[in-house]
Amino acid sequence: MAVRPPESRVWWNEPVPRAELVWVTVAFLWGVVMFVMMIVWHLQGRQNLSTEVYRVDPEVFRSRVEAFVERYKVGEEGTTGIPVARVPPGGDAYMLGRLWEWWPVLELEKGKTYRLHLSSLDWQHGFSLQPVNMNIQIHPGIEHVITITPTEAGVFSVVCNEFCGVGHHQMIGRIRVVEPGKGG
Amino acid sequence: MAAVATGTGGLAALAARFRTCPVTGLRVDAAAETLIKANAVAAVVFLAIGGFLGLLVALTRWQAVHLLGPDTFYLVLTAHGVNALLLWVIFFEVAVLYFASAVVLNSRLAAPQAAWAGFVLMVVGSLAVNWAILRGDSSVMFTSYVPMQASPLFYLGLILFAVGALVACCVFFGTLVIAKDEKTYEGSVPLVTFGAIAAAIIAVFTIASGAIILIPTFLWSLGYIRHIDSLMYKLVWWGMGHSSQQINVAAHVAVWYLIAGVVLGAKPISEKVGRIAFLFYLLFLPIAAAHHMLVEPGLSAEWKVFNTSYAMYLAVLGSMIHGMAVPGAIEAAQRARGYTNGVFEWLRKAPWDNPAFSGMFLSLVLFGFLGGISGVVLGAEQLNIMMHNTLYVPGHFHGTVVAGTTLAFMAVTYLVLPLIFRREIVFPTLAKWQPWLFGIGVAGTSLFMLGAGTLGVSRRHWDITFSDAVLGFDYPPTAFLMLALNGIFAILAAIGGALYVIVTVATVLFGKRVGPEGPTTPVTAAPAAAKAVGQYGSAGTLHLPGTYVLITVFLVAFVLYYFVNWRYLSELWPMS
Numbered sequence: 001m002a003v004r005p006p007e008s009r010v011w012w013n014e015p016v017p018r019a020e021l022v023w024v025t026v027a028f029l030w031g032v033v034m035f036v037m038m039i040v041w042h043l044q045g046r047q048n049l050s051t052e053v054y055r056v057d058p059e060v061f062r063s064r065v066e067a068f069v070e071r072y073k074v075g076e077e078g079t080t081g082i083p084v085a086r087v088p089p090g091g092d093a094y095m096l097g098r099l100w101e102w103w104p105v106l107e108l109e110k111g112k113t114y115r116l117h118l119s120s121l122d123w124q125h126g127f128s129l130q131p132v133n134m135n136i137q138i139h140p141g142i143e144h145v146i147t148i149t150p151t152e153a154g155v156f157s158v159v160c161n162e163f164c165g166v167g168h169h170q171m172i173g174r175i176r177v178v179e180p181g182k183g184g
Numbered sequence: 185m186a187a188v189a190t191g192t193g194g195l196a197a198l199a200a201r202f203r204t205c206p207v208t209g210l211r212v213d214a215a216a217e218t219l220i221k222a223n224a225v226a227a228v229v230f231l232a233i234g235g236f237l238g239l240l241v242a243l244t245r246w247q248a249v250h251l252l253g254p255d256t257f258y259l260v261l262t263a264h265g266v267n268a269l270l271l272w273v274i275f276f277e278v279a280v281l282y283f284a285s286a287v288v289l290n291s292r293l294a295a296p297q298a299a300w301a302g303f304v305l306m307v308v309g310s311l312a313v314n315w316a317i318l319r320g321d322s323s324v325m326f327t328s329y330v331p332m333q334a335s336p337l338f339y340l341g342l343i344l345f346a347v348g349a350l351v352a353c354c355v356f357f358g359t360l361v362i363a364k365d366e367k368t369y370e371g372s373v374p375l376v377t378f379g380a381i382a383a384a385i386i387a388v389f390t391i392a393s394g395a396i397i398l399i400p401t402f403l404w405s406l407g408y409i410r411h412i413d414s415l416m417y418k419l420v421w422w423g424m425g426h427s428s429q430q431i432n433v434a435a436h437v438a439v440w441y442l443i444a445g446v447v448l449g450a451k452p453i454s455e456k457v458g459r460i461a462f463l464f465y466l467l468f469l470p471i472a473a474a475h476h477m478l479v480e481p482g483l484s485a486e487w488k489v490f491n492t493s494y495a496m497y498l499a500v501l502g503s504m505i506h507g508m509a510v511p512g513a514i515e516a517a518q519r520a521r522g523y524t525n526g527v528f529e530w531l532r533k534a535p536w537d538n539p540a541f542s543g544m545f546l547s548l549v550l551f552g553f554l555g556g557i558s559g560v561v562l563g564a565e566q567l568n569i570m571m572h573n574t575l576y577v578p579g580h581f582h583g584t585v586v587a588g589t590t591l592a593f594m595a596v597t598y599l600v601l602p603l604i605f606r607r608e609i610v611f612p613t614l615a616k617w618q619p620w621l622f623g624i625g626v627a628g629t630s631l632f633m634l635g636a637g638t639l640g641v642s643r644r645h646w647d648i649t650f651s652d653a654v655l656g657f658d659y660p661p662t663a664f665l666m667l668a669l670n671g672i673f674a675i676l677a678a679i680g681g682a683l684y685v686i687v688t689v690a691t692v693l694f695g696k697r698v699g700p701e702g703p704t705t706p707v708t709a710a711p712a713a714a715k716a717v718g719q720y721g722s723a724g725t726l727h728l729p730g731t732y733v734l735i736t737v738f739l740v741a742f743v744l745y746y747f748v749n750w751r752y753l754s755e756l757w758p759m760s
Contacts, residue, residue: 002375002441002452002513003208003288009371011455017726020453020508023735027504030739031497034746038489038565041750046758047566053481080654101654123332124414126573126642130657133640134756135572136479139414140331144481149758157657161573161642163325165332166254169646170653 049136049146056143058121061096065117068094069104077105077174084176087114095158095173097125097138099165102158102173109180113149126162129175135161150177201292205603206702208446211368212604215296216286216359220279220604222303223352224597227275228688230310231590234268235681237261239674242629246671247649247664254646258323261644265326266317269585270428271310271345276593277383277435278306278352283604284380284438285359290368294358302351305344313341325644327425330401330412339402343395350391353384375458376445379438382462387431389470393423415482422473430469432585433503434462436547436592440510443544443592446599447535447708450517453509453726461509464502468494478568485565492563500560507552507738512731514545519727527729540707543595543619547588550623554630555583557742567749570756573644576637583630586677591623594684601688602703607695615687622680628673636666 008014016024042048072085083104087093089112096103098121108114118127120140127136136144150156158173202211237260243251244260252260286293293299315337316322322334360381363369373381397420403409441458444450452458474491477483494500518530535541558580562571571577601609609615641648641663648663650656 002445002450002458003210004374004445005369005371006374006455007451008455011372014454014456016454016457019726019728019732020457020505020512023508024457024501024505026739027501030504030743031493031501034560034564035489035493035496037750038493041566041753042485042489045566045754046760047569047753047756048485048760049479049566049569050760051484077655082654124329128573128640128642129757130640131660132757133570133574134759135569135574137477137481137572139481141413142415142481147760151757157655159640159642159645159657161645162329163258163332163644166258166323168258168644169254169648169650172650172653172655172657174655 050144052145054143054145055141056119058119058140061119061143062121065094065096065103068092073104074107082174089180090114092117095127096121097127097160097171097173098122100160100167100171102127102160102171105174105176107176107178108150110150110153110177111180113147116146116148117143118146119143123164124162125160125164125171128159128161130157130159132156137162150175153177153179206700207603207707210287211290213286213292215299216282216293217604219293219296219299219303220282220287220600223275223279223282224600224604225692226303226307226310227272227279227593228685230267230271230275231681232685233314234264234266234272235678235685237264238268239678240264242671242674244646245667247647247667249671250647255320255323257646258325258644259317259320262323262325263314263317266313268590269326269581270342273432273585273589273593274345274349274428275306277387277431278303278349279600280435280439280593280596281352281356281380281384282359283600284377284442285356285363287604288374288377289359289363291359291363291366294355294362296355298351299355302348302355305348305351307348309341309343309345309348311341312337312344316341327421328401329421330404330414330417333405336402336405339398339405343398343402346391346394346398349387353387353391356380356384372455375452375455376438376442378459379434379441379462382466383431383434383438385466386427386434386469390424390427390431393420393427397421397424415480418477418480419473422476423470426472426475427470429581429585430465430472430499432589433469434465436551436589437462437503437506437510439592439596440506440544440548441513443540443596443599444510444514444517447538447541447544448514448517449708450513453512453516457505458509461502461505464498464505468499468502471495472499472563475563478563478565479572488565492565492568497560500556503552503556507548507556508731508735510548511545511734512726512728515728515731516726527733531730537616538598538707539615539619540595540598542616543591543598543623546619546623547591547595550591550627550630551584551588552738553741554627554634555580555585555588557745558583558630558634560742561746561749564746564749567753570749570753571637573642574637575633575641575643578643579630579633579635579637582626582633587623587626587630591619591626594622595619597684597688599707601691601695602698602707605692605695606698607691608698608703609687610690610695611687614683618680618683618687620680621683622677625673625675625677625680629670629677632666632670632673636663636670639663639666641667 073083074086086107092115094117120138125138156175160171322338324334471491523530523533
């Protein structure tokens with residue numbers, strides 16, 4: 001039994017039972033399939049995380065987002081005072097995370113592709129786009145540029161899903177996706 | 185069996201340190217025995233604390249109950265993680281290491297004083313980190329991601345605990361050297377010890393990673409270092425955080441073999457394959473820090489693919505090998521006992537009344553189906569986009585660490601109580617039900633958290649109704665149902681956990697002493713009927729149809745679930 005030394009002193013020379021050998025082979029091949037699947041998705045799949053990343057000073061990123069809002073602001077989100085920025089199709093959209101908000105609200109067009117710039121001004125945050133259920137980690141000092149194409153119109157929420165202190169559960173942002181040409 | 189060392193001077197004094205176990209025939213070193221007891225007791229204390237806090241977490245996330253306020257919730261969640269995930273399992277693993285070295289190898293324990301010093305360090309560290317959390321200035325979660333900062337005492341407590349654990353690993357390695365030197369066993373070490381060696385080597389890697397990141401973070405919290413890079417912190421921290429879970433896997437697989445061996449006399453199907461599978465753990469598990477960084481900016485896709493898959497799933501292969509070898513060994517032992525009818529008589533007539541066996545088998549099944557499959561799916565690079573930081577993550581690791589490791593450790597306790605503490609188990613009926621209550625409860629929490637995570641519900645979140653947020657969002661009603669079910673099953677698990685603590689504590693304090701002839705409640709199953717177990721390792725004697733059915737069901741479930749998730753992924757917004 002397994003709490004005794006092997007019965008045969010030269011256990012490494014014993015033949016492996018065929019049944020076990022078959023299972024080891026099947027399990028190994030399944031591992032290869034799963035490994036290849038990730039590579040195939042990089043070549044064929046349409047959901048791969050961007051690796052376009054820059055180091056950025058949080059203050060610099062903040063001023064860029066503010067300039068972006070200045071330029072593209074089309075109103076405010078309800079009575080919250082949070083600006084709504086309508087991004088030109090194919091353009092660069094900015095969103096920052098800070099204790100405890102995602103800023104600003106973005107308005108995108110369905111079917112158009114955008115370059116979304118994400119970063120944090122303070123701690124780590126989790127960009128969780130719901131109900132699409134896409135989740136990306138956001139670090140301070142790192143600007144992550146993600147090319148994204150909304151495929152459905154509607155109101156989407158950005159829940160923070162990285163714990164960021166006692167106001168964490170209040171940190172929620174918004175992305176509005178409108179039909180092409182129906183902005184505002 | 186054991187060749188006692190000859191020719192050494194202090195033989196008589198040494199012999200006085202030993203007693204012989206009436207059940208297993210193993211010689212037990214008194215110093216090792218006391219240390220095993222001390223570490224096991226500490227483990228149970230922290231399990232009781234951690235488990236209770238876990239119940240509070242589950243009852244808060246059940247939105248209709250919503251027990252705690254936000255400050256308390258995040259505090260309790262931090263303490264739950266530290267106590268249940270770190271303190272309970274590592275204390276118990278130290279006990280397992282001493283058992284798998286000194287007791288299994290018939291050896292004396294190396295440097296008992298050092299082992300005690302390590303124990304004291306671990307206790308002091310545990311108290312310090314708990315104090316730091318409970319006084320309210322270190323609610324940073326178990327992971328304590330920078331730049332969020334805890335009090336220096338939080339990091340210092342963790343460092344002291346880790347140093348203590350490192351000392352325990354050194355005592356373990358020293359004991360191996362002594363056993364080899366004094367020839368207390370013949371040939372190679374038993375498979376259980378081999379598994380424990382794998383666990384201890386991973387532990388050293390883990391503690392080194394912890395030291396590399398926690399010492400600078402401690403200095404940063406004191407103001408001596410200005411900046412800790414958040415990405416670097418995460419990479420190295422998970423070198424500790426994830427690898428420490430791999431200690432658990434190696435240790436609880438060793439415990440599966442141990443229980444199957446002691447209770448049923450089961451032998452490994454093949455010593456060679458079993459050991460290679462542990463070697464796969466050793467070589468490939470420690471690179472799994474990547475599992476936590478798949479949606480992180482700044483790491484290349486190549487690095488992610490290679491590391492997250494443990495270099496082409498070789499560590500997963502190790503687990504799949506054990507997943508067949510353990511039930512296969514049990515089936516072979518049962519068939520040798522004469523339970524040869526049909527495909528599953530061996531399983532039906534297994535000693536289900538023995539909590540050591542039922543706990544071990546539940547641990548095996550739940551670890552594979554819940555923890556294992558969900559872990560591989562979660563760790564597929566692109567699939568992680570749908571799951572990162574959702575409740576899918578705790579759903580997965582409650583399947584591995586709680587249903588797998590914790591349940592296996594509970595099961596082996598029912599061997600440790602009569603054999604090491606030498607007490608008859610009080611409340612044997614409660615003990616019989618305990619693994620079932622806990623196993624089913626934990627399986628439920630794991631499953632429903634996986635479900636809620638699939639719906640996108642965030643982990644570590646006090647209020648998913650966003651009642652006091654500026655903007656709102658409605659998760660689907662099913663998500664709330666999932667969290668309610670999670671709460672109900674958490675209550676069940678908590679009852680099972682409380683029974684474990686009650687039975688264990690009552691047995692240690694009030695249990696009848698086991699006489700020289702061994703415990704009255706049978707530890708091992710009835711001896712094999714007439715024919716002895718065939719020589720294992722020879723292909724001719726193995727006939728394991730039941731095990732084939734089990735692993736085929738497992739593989740089919742695995743493959744289907746894996747590809748269903750890629751299908752879900754393809755429906756997400758295109759991104760690159």
